[in-house]
Amino acid sequence: MSQTDSPQLLHLVIGGELKDLGPNANEFKDLSKVDFVGAFPSYAAAKDAWRGAAQRTVDNAHMRYFIIHAHRLLDPSDSRGHGH
Numbered sequence: 257m258s259q260t261d262s263p264q265l266l267h268l269v270i271g272g273e274l275k276d277l278g279p280n281a282n283e284f285k286d287l288s289k290v291d292f293v294g295a296f297p298s299y300a301a302a303k304d305a306w307r308g309a310a311q312r313t314v315d316n317a318h319m320r321y322f323i324i325h326a327h328r329l330l331d332p333s334d335s336r337g338h339g340h
Contacts, residue, residue: 266330267302269293271309271321285318293321 272290275283284290293309296302302323313319 264297266326267296268324268326269302269305273318274320
């Protein structure tokens with residue numbers, strides 16, 4: 257199945273400096289400085305973008321990027337892509 261034949265599963269990639277470090281840290285220091293990397297049609301495409309953004313900021317320990325499964329927010333009954 258090619259990407260054009262695959263159903264679109266919207267994923268967003270965002271990142272920024274976190275207030276604290278830790279395994280469950282997810283609160284940004286300054287929301288006005290959150291980096292919106294983009295919107296992607298699949299988890300694989302979002303993961304590639306996430307990896308690139310994370311590698312560009314590897315020297316800043318407080319900088320974190322996240323993949324948001326936006327398709328689940330648009331349709332909470334959509335379980336495709338579960339586990340990513």
